[in-house]
Amino acid sequence: MTASPAISEVSSASTSGVSTPLTSISSVISLPSQIPSRVFSPLITHAIDLPSLRSMPSAQALLAVICTYARSQGKNFASDEEYTPAPEGFVDWATRVVGSGLDWIEDEDERELIWELASKRIAERCGRTAASSMEHEFEVEGLDRSIMLHEPSLTADSLGLKTWGSSLLLANRFSALHGDLIPASGRRVLELGSGTGLVGIVLGVLGYPVLMTDLREILPNLKANMEKNQDRFGEGGYSLDTNVEELNWQDMEASETYRRNDQFETIVLSDPIYSSEHPQMLANVVNQFLEYDNPHAQVILELPLREKFVDVRADLWRKLRDIRLSPAKQDLERGRDDFGEETYFWSVWRPIQYIDNPIDIDSLP
Numbered sequence: 001m002t003a004s005p006a007i008s009e010v011s012s013a014s015t016s017g018v019s020t021p022l023t024s025i026s027s028v029i030s031l032p033s034q035i036p037s038r039v040f041s042p043l044i045t046h047a048i049d050l051p052s053l054r055s056m057p058s059a060q061a062l063l064a065v066i067c068t069y070a071r072s073q074g075k076n077f078a079s080d081e082e083y084t085p086a087p088e089g090f091v092d093w094a095t096r097v098v099g100s101g102l103d104w105i106e107d108e109d110e111r112e113l114i115w116e117l118a119s120k121r122i123a124e125r126c127g128r129t130a131a132s133s134m135e136h137e138f139e140v141e142g143l144d145r146s147i148m149l150h151e152p153s154l155t156a157d158s159l160g161l162k163t164w165g166s167s168l169l170l171a172n173r174f175s176a177l178h179g180d181l182i183p184a185s186g187r188r189v190l191e192l193g194s195g196t197g198l199v200g201i202v203l204g205v206l207g208y209p210v211l212m213t214d215l216r217e218i219l220p221n222l223k224a225n226m227e228k229n230q231d232r233f234g235e236g237g238y239s240l241d242t243n244v245e246e247l248n249w250q251d252m253e254a255s256e257t258y259r260r261n262d263q264f265e266t267i268v269l270s271d272p273i274y275s276s277e278h279p280q281m282l283a284n285v286v287n288q289f290l291e292y293d294n295p296h297a298q299v300i301l302e303l304p305l306r307e308k309f310v311d312v313r314a315d316l317w318r319k320l321r322d323i324r325l326s327p328a329k330q331d332l333e334r335g336r337d338d339f340g341e342e343t344y345f346w347s348v349w350r351p352i353q354y355i356d357n358p359i360d361i362d363s364l365p
Helices: 059-068 090-099 108-124 165-181 198-205 216-234 249-254 278-289 307-322
Strands: 013-015 018-020 134-138 147-151 189-191 210-214 242-246 266-270 298-304 325-337 340-351
Touching (some): 059 090, 165 198, 165 325, 165 340, 198 210, 198 242, 198 266, 210 216, 249 278, 278 307, 298 325
Parallel strands (some): 189 266
Antiparallel strands (some): 013 018, 134 147, 298 340, 325 340
């Protein structure tokens, strides 16, 4: 039988003296002494075929079903097609499992394991905002090792704690074309709204000195991710010149970057607008920190073309034009994140005095 994404939920156990590969629990729960030797259940197409709790199924039978229909995070952003489809009524069944005392199962560790994994299956099917914190692995084209990022639980007021699809697309583009996109001048790159740090870390791996910035509440996780990958790539002989600082777009005068009067040749952003207030704030920050008298000055931007943000994007284009920037390059590409597939827009903006044939902003998506 083909292994499902539950592959990350059990470790090997010995049955009759024979080592049997099972799924390994990646959570903090201690494994019970007796883990079932069979972790995958035959595919079930309807809830009527799920183990009835009235029949007091064994821990092995319950874990087999629960592990079979795991939605493992995997690497990058997995599509729905990569999961073993759960039968209709699976969430209701898992909810009953969580609510059951499972009194017929004597081993307390087994009961705790069943409740924990059943709860995870429910959360996986309630959207990313219901999911717990996770370690997310990203493979970026051209790098010899993956980026590991911690993502805390996502809430509406902490969107910077999530890695978005635009970050992976921009990271891949930098890895493939970095010599053509950013001059090897040794100048620090400023990243605005670094979030979990994927883009800034990749730029650091590519040899660029990078200042990653975000709101105060985002910084602890961002810094931890930066340090973890500095160590991870340091083992491979890389030396990442990456740093993290607070930069609140609404109060940039309070930042160390502002007080130092820093100027940057390159500013990068990914998915920076999710409010009607952001275009003006973003333009103010770019206008403050971009080195306008440098002929190589540029703002590199990637964002998704969300239908509800057409007006916000149009406002952003106008605000960038108002600070004397014009698009010099652009591209459309398809990508995905935990919320599904989307079309993304990549663009490079430069001071208008350095562009021979500026692109009309009215033509931008």
